[in-house]
Amino acid sequence: xxxxQVNIVQDPDLGGVNQPLLIIDKLYKRFPIKGSFFSKExxxxxxxxGVSFELKKGETLGIVGESGCGxxxxxxxxxxxxxxxxxxxxxxxxxxxxxxxxxxxxxxxxLQMVFQDSYSSLxxxxxxxxxxxxxxxxxxxxxEDARQLAIQLLSRxxxxxxxxxxxxxxxxxxxxxxxxxxxxxxxxxxKMLILDESVAALDKSVQxxxxxxxxxxxxxxxxxxxxxxxxxxxxxxxxDRLIVMYLGQIVEYGPSDKIFEKPRHPYTKALFSxxxxxxxxxxxxxxxxxxxxxxxxxxxxxxxxxxxxxQAQEVCLKEPVLxxxxxxxxxxxxxxxxxxxxxxx
Amino acid sequence: xxxxxxxxxxxxxxxxxxxxxxxxxxNGLSFELHEKQSxxxxxxxxxxxxxxxxxxxRLYEERxxxxxxxxxxxxxxxxxxxxxxxxxxxxxxxxxVFQESGAAFDPxxxxxxQIVEMIRAHESISxxxxxxxxxxxxxxxxxxxxxxxxxxxxxxxSGGMRQRAMxxxxxxxxxxxxxxxxxxxxxxxxxxxxxxxxxxxLQKELNMALIFVTHDIGAATELADQIAVMYAGxxxxxxxxxxxxxxxxxxxxxxxxxxxxxxESKGKSLLAIPGSPPHVGxxxxxCSFAKRCSYLNKQCELVAPDLLLIEQTQVACxxxxxxx
Numbered sequence: 001x002x003x004x005q006v007n008i009v010q011d012p013d014l015g016g017v018n019q020p021l022l023i024i025d026k027l028y029k030r031f032p033i034k035g036s037f038f039s040k041e042x043x044x045x046x047x048x049x050g051v052s053f054e055l056k057k058g059e060t061l062g063i064v065g066e067s068g069c070g071x072x073x074x075x076x077x078x079x080x081x082x083x084x085x086x087x088x089x090x091x092x093x094x095x096x097x098x099x100x101x102x103x104x105x106x107x108x109x110x111l112q113m114v115f116q117d118s119y120s121s122l123x124x125x126x127x128x129x130x131x132x133x134x135x136x137x138x139x140x141x142x143x144e145d146a147r148q149l150a151i152q153l154l155s156r157x158x159x160x161x162x163x164x165x166x167x168x169x170x171x172x173x174x175x176x177x178x179x180x181x182x183x184x185x186x187x188x189x190x191k192m193l194i195l196d197e198s199v200a201a202l203d204k205s206v207q208x209x210x211x212x213x214x215x216x217x218x219x220x221x222x223x224x225x226x227x228x229x230x231x232x233x234x235x236x237x238x239x240d241r242l243i244v245m246y247l248g249q250i251v252e253y254g255p256s257d258k259i260f261e262k263p264r265h266p267y268t269k270a271l272f273s274x275x276x277x278x279x280x281x282x283x284x285x286x287x288x289x290x291x292x293x294x295x296x297x298x299x300x301x302x303x304x305x306x307x308x309x310x311q312a313q314e315v316c317l318k319e320p321v322l323x324x325x326x327x328x329x330x331x332x333x334x335x336x337x338x339x340x341x342x343x344x345x
Numbered sequence: 346x347x348x349x350x351x352x353x354x355x356x357x358x359x360x361x362x363x364x365x366x367x368x369x370x371x372n373g374l375s376f377e378l379h380e381k382q383s384x385x386x387x388x389x390x391x392x393x394x395x396x397x398x399x400x401x402x403r404l405y406e407e408r409x410x411x412x413x414x415x416x417x418x419x420x421x422x423x424x425x426x427x428x429x430x431x432x433x434x435x436x437x438x439x440x441x442v443f444q445e446s447g448a449a450f451d452p453x454x455x456x457x458x459q460i461v462e463m464i465r466a467h468e469s470i471s472x473x474x475x476x477x478x479x480x481x482x483x484x485x486x487x488x489x490x491x492x493x494x495x496x497x498x499x500x501x502x503s504g505g506m507r508q509r510a511m512x513x514x515x516x517x518x519x520x521x522x523x524x525x526x527x528x529x530x531x532x533x534x535x536x537x538x539x540x541x542x543x544x545x546x547l548q549k550e551l552n553m554a555l556i557f558v559t560h561d562i563g564a565a566t567e568l569a570d571q572i573a574v575m576y577a578g579x580x581x582x583x584x585x586x587x588x589x590x591x592x593x594x595x596x597x598x599x600x601x602x603x604x605x606x607x608x609e610s611k612g613k614s615l616l617a618i619p620g621s622p623p624h625v626g627x628x629x630x631x632c633s634f635a636k637r638c639s640y641l642n643k644q645c646e647l648v649a650p651d652l653l654l655i656e657q658t659q660v661a662c663x664x665x666x667x668x669x
Contacts, residue, residue, distance in 0.1 A: 066533035066536075173622075174621070176621070203389035203390055203560065203621075203622065204560065204562070204601060204605055205618040205621075205622075206617075206621055208603075208604035208605075208618075209615075209617040209618075209619070211606065211615055212615050212617055230533070230534060232534070233605075233606040233608060233610075236606075236608060237606045237615075257611075270535050274538040275563065288535075288538055288542065289535045291489075292503040292504065292505045
């Protein structure tokens with residue numbers, strides 16, 4: 001009985017290995033602000049302003065940026081928790097939040113999310129075994145099988161089911177709870193995991209354990225990760241490619257090794273300068289920004305970064321386009337100064 | 346006179362009393378702080394680092410805490426201060442910057458008023474003079490358009506600005522020691538660096554001593570002369586910054602440094618410390634780190650080690666690491 005391997009079969013791969021798992025094309029999202037009853041003008045928080053990128057199968061894409069840059073909004077749009085205003089969101093060849101697109105049930109089976117707060121994402125009244133088995137039973141698995149699956153998953157994330165299976169979330173430490181959340185996300189054998197600041201709230205010594213676990217899981221099962229964090233070193237450690245976001249736009253996008261070796265966008269440089277160790281390793285000029293990121297309600301015109309950019313010039317009044325900077329077309333930067341010819345005509 | 350440290354903490358024990366049960370939070374803490382020195386208390390959540398700062402200011406109610414040991418400020422025991430002495434000590438001689446700048450300000454008064462109030466509470470000085478000084482302070486912490494910001498309410502400022510305003514508030518009476526409780530943790534990366542550099546600059550300029558509490562080793566290396574690593578309510582290792590970075594003696598310190606992700610660790614497996622820190626108040630016989638330690642021997646589980654001097658480092662460990 002105990003050796004019975006219960007498993008949810010992963011949905012068949014649509015479109016072959018080379019088709020990107022996720023295509024995001026000019027995505028926009030804004031949130032209305034409730035103004036006073038008499039205010040004529042309706043105000044919006046512009047969370048995403050035309051974000052486009054692709055996520056290949058089996059890769060780990062990191063997204064970094066300061067708070068308010070839209071990284072969590074992006075995660076919520078992809079996972080179908082919010083609806084986008086404009087643009088296209090295509091998961092494995094099927095549109096998300098479209099009438100003829102992928103159903104929410106199927107999307108959630110193939111795409112799971114692990115959140116920052118390990119405690120509030122678990123039901124306090126379910127034991128962790130029940131919490132993990134809950135999803136599969138909703139998808140038609142028998143209770144006995146689902147329980148079996150939960151036990152397997154717990155051991156996969158390094159928790160002893162005999163010891164922990166019947167405990168409640170409040171009886172676990174932060175790191176253990178995050179392991180449970182990862183186990184629960186894996187229950188459907190998903191194609192993709194979105195990790196939204198999943199290790200940010202953990203102590204450093206525990207954070208390293210979870211990062212090791214994630215990398216191990218990725219090696220075992222061909223998972224695709226979207227890893228969102230504000231911690232540059234963690235993102236660099238785990239991701240193959242990297243997106244740097246600022247005020248709802250992508251400012252730099254490319255292989256993480258290349259970006260970390262020589263960042264091109266002044267914002268990325270500033271972000272890297274804020275890592276104390278970085279200056280000792282790399283000879284990149286250190287930029288300390290002044291001020292805080294602007295309010296996403298009233299966005300600056302032209303280049304969004306120009307209000308804080310130490311190199312801002314007249315051309316920056318025009319909005320820069322995300323353009324490839326290398327012949328391979330895999331490294332993109334949105335800055336006039338990285339492409340001197342742009343903006344001249 | 347020179348030999349008396351500015352602040353000396355000796356065998357500080359602190360228990361919280363709840364439902365007639367004592368929970369030990371600080372377990373025999375000892376350290377010294379000299380003038381113009383900066384000490385960083387480094388530790389994970391629950392290690393007692395923030396409690397230490399609050400205990401130094403005696404911010405805990407006597408009804409619900411049991412505190413023993415000595416806190417000597419310029420040779421006088423803070424634990425024996427009466428109300429008047431305590432008022433002169435708090436805010437004037439020693440002041441504190443908190444993590445949540447939003448919660449530290451009163452939302453219904455302007456920040457300028459709150460700084461003036463602080464100055465006038467400690468010194469007999471006219472409102473106009475205090476106002477002038479408050480403006481200077483706002484300038485000093487590099488708040489742009491200090492005159493307008495003087496009249497701003499806390500919620501009208503961004504996180505970074507509010508943190509600057511709080512530093513101005515803490516500096517209002519030229520304290521000899523500034524206590525900083527993770528003042529940069531809640532801020533964005535680019536803003537965090539600004540605040541760290543500001544603190545460093547102000548410390549030099551005003552000849553203050555600084556105790557900075559953080560869990561972030563990166564931030565610690567920016568500011569510290571000395572680092573004290575805390576674990577389960579105790580200092581387990583204390584040394585000069587460079588000494589501790591080059592050769593940590595305590596297994597926990599080593600593990601902590603190893604589990605920090607750096608740019609070099611890409612592609613390698615991280616050397617994480619197994620297990621998780623003990624719960625606050627957990628009754629541990631012997632060394633509190635023994636459960637997670639890979640250099641364990643019998644003695645570790647029986648007797649708790651005291652801080653001993655090895656070379657130039659104070660370490661509380663029965664099997665300190667050997668460096669060649």
